[in-house]
Amino acid sequence: MAKTTAKTSTQMTRMNGKRVRIVTRVTATGTSVKVTDAAPKEWELQAAQVRALRAMPEYGKQFLLAGDQNSAKRGPRAQMEATAAGMTPGEADLRIYLAGGQLRMIENKVGKGRLSPAQVGRHAALARLGHAIEVVRADACAGAAVRAVELVRGWLNQ
Template identity: 45%
Template structure:
């Protein structure tokens, strides 16, 4: 019998690790700030309606990084088996057509995801 290791880490843990890392960098005085979204969160019908009318947009990237000098990076986080949804593909294409950068990052672990994003953000700091 073959033994397989299956990655069952939920995507929100990846995002939590990334946001914690970015906040640590921000607290150290680096010239940026960040924000995260959980558009995929489970909501009852009323909460879905409230989210829609207050601007929650399907397909919006998971993490935004605002860098000094007017640079906006948007990161879509994916687990090893994750892929972009139809809404994400459409939204990302629209943002890119407007001149914004949307970066999809796939990693095996939350720590690896945070490492990759930290490297990318540091590379773009003034």
């Protein structure tokens, strides 16, 4: 019996203005193509959270937020400037400033995305100082926004 081998390729592109994932599988018996919605990018999860949190009636009265994009791609000069100015690899995506001098943080991951080594180290260092970071895993922007609102409501009610 002959061994059959299959070759699979994946690419991301835009169709009708929407990001999609195209998986092509070629076997001895034919070719199949499957097109599905692409997972959101991490910054898109964060942007949805920021919109939802700023829409809360408590925003500006009981809490404020600040976002980071320390993982943004930069050239060598921009990277040097960012590092010199205090940009720190592994910093959480969102900082939530609560009344009473409390700080909470949210880190976003798409699906089963893993924390980078810099994030693992930074989160551990912050935890040693008493600052926990909540990791929000989501496959859609709406789910990330709902989870962020739930977290902040919980922190406000503590």
